[in-house]
Amino acid sequence: MVKGIILSSVIFVATGIFAQESYIQPGLLKATATIAPSTMLNRSVQNIYISGFLEYHLDKKLSLRGETFVFVDGQSKNATNNTFVEKGMRTYFGAFYHFNKNNWDQYIGFQPGVALMKPLSSIDPNAPLQLSPSFAAHVGSTYYVWKYFNFYVDLAYVHSSYRGLAVGTQKTDELILSAGLGFQIQTKKEKMIRPHIAPNF
Amino acid sequence: MKLLIVCCTLFTTMALSQSLTIKNNQGGIISGGVRTTISAFNEGKTGSTGFGVGGQFRLQFADKVNSDWFFDYITSDVEDFANRTDYHIGWSVLFYPMKNLTPKVRPYILAGHCFDYSNIVDNSNRSNSIERWSSAVQGGIGTHVNLSERLDLSFVTQYMVHLGTDVHAEQENGVVVFHEESGASLEGHLLFHIGINYKIADLW
Numbered sequence: 001m002v003k004g005i006i007l008s009s010v011i012f013v014a015t016g017i018f019a020q021e022s023y024i025q026p027g028l029l030k031a032t033a034t035i036a037p038s039t040m041l042n043r044s045v046q047n048i049y050i051s052g053f054l055e056y057h058l059d060k061k062l063s064l065r066g067e068t069f070v071f072v073d074g075q076s077k078n079a080t081n082n083t084f085v086e087k088g089m090r091t092y093f094g095a096f097y098h099f100n101k102n103n104w105d106q107y108i109g110f111q112p113g114v115a116l117m118k119p120l121s122s123i124d125p126n127a128p129l130q131l132s133p134s135f136a137a138h139v140g141s142t143y144y145v146w147k148y149f150n151f152y153v154d155l156a157y158v159h160s161s162y163r164g165l166a167v168g169t170q171k172t173d174e175l176i177l178s179a180g181l182g183f184q185i186q187t188k189k190e191k192m193i194r195p196h197i198a199p200n201f
Numbered sequence: 202m203k204l205l206i207v208c209c210t211l212f213t214t215m216a217l218s219q220s221l222t223i224k225n226n227q228g229g230i231i232s233g234g235v236r237t238t239i240s241a242f243n244e245g246k247t248g249s250t251g252f253g254v255g256g257q258f259r260l261q262f263a264d265k266v267n268s269d270w271f272f273d274y275i276t277s278d279v280e281d282f283a284n285r286t287d288y289h290i291g292w293s294v295l296f297y298p299m300k301n302l303t304p305k306v307r308p309y310i311l312a313g314h315c316f317d318y319s320n321i322v323d324n325s326n327r328s329n330s331i332e333r334w335s336s337a338v339q340g341g342i343g344t345h346v347n348l349s350e351r352l353d354l355s356f357v358t359q360y361m362v363h364l365g366t367d368v369h370a371e372q373e374n375g376v377v378v379f380h381e382e383s384g385a386s387l388e389g390h391l392l393f394h395i396g397i398n399y400k401i402a403d404l405w
Contacts, residue, residue: 164327166324
């Protein structure tokens with residue numbers, strides 16, 4: 001009796017796993033919005049961004065992604081350091097390479113972009129909002145739980161500088177962590193991969 | 202309006218993942234992309250490494266000849282007393298020497314022209330600045346790494362020689378002074394680019 005229940009359970013779970021649809025297909029369009037904390041690499045400061053991206057899969061391995069980070073606030077990690085950013089926004093566009101297995105996807109990506117930033121008036125009262133070249137290098141992981149939802153975690157290294165201050169150029173490199181719920185739709189009508197498990201009659 | 206935006210987005214995304222249909226030969230392929238630039242050194246002793254962002258579109262003329270139309274926005278430091286911004290807009294002709302027309306890695310040599318605008322600003326006094334419009338020629342080597350039929354990564358090294366007046370900043374007795382000297386010099390930028398490029402369509 002017990003053996004029968006265990007065997008039935010194993011078969012049920014196994015068929016459940018193998019019957020799962022593969023959601024990573026060419027034409028997959030993903031979007032997300034989340035709160036993303038960051039740490040500045042050249043000063044002891046943590047920033048908070050609201051971030052969002054739109055990503056499109058050209059095929060299972062390659063995708064294009066546009067992304068924006070909007071600065072909300074910052075705080076220094078210790079009393080001897082001051083925050084740096086008063087206003088800030090980062091925007092990037094680039095390509096990602098995916099190492100996916102079933103519905104679990106690991107990826108790396110590179111995105112050229114720009115950083116729009118204004119330092120605090122305590123650093124320079126006349127510092128303007130400045131557009132500076134930037135790039136982002138990503139590593140991350142996504143698990144597609146259903147045809148419309150995914151869970152993801154993403155770590156981005158962003159490089160940029162604020163030039164023209166009396167104290168000299170200030171590097172504004174950051175590590176930005178974003179994670180949470182993502183949304184996706186399939187824009188191409190393509191057969192989902194569903195292994196045939198039922199016997200033929 | 203919202204429906205129109207959604208329809209446009211879906212149409213565009215569906216078009217992006219279609220396979221590229223080559224009509225006759227590779228001539229007529231148009232593509233677009235973005236790139237990151239490192240300017241290894243700038244004019245004068247005080248110039249330092251610059252960093253930039255830009256974009257390009259390519260129109261291929263023949264199987265072995267392509268053209269690259271680009272815009273770059275590059276910022277750099279002049280020691281710690283000034284900063285420099287360069288805008289480049291220009292074109293290059295790319296020649297692919299390999300016989301194989303669809304390799305995974307496709308090296309090329311390039312040469313072309315560029316118009317550029319440079320602006321150097323005193324860090325301690327933003328009203329103290331100098332600007333220059335000039336033209337330039339550039340040549341170099343590069344390679345495409347074809348990630349798929351439509352998408353490639355491109356790595357380029359090129360040297361850009363400016364033709365026009367030379368502007369540079371110096372600090373004299375604690376004061377930032379700008380110099381403008383006429384005459385062409387062989388000083389310029391050594392530029393490195395990493396670009397991502399997507400083939401949109403074959404026009405003819």
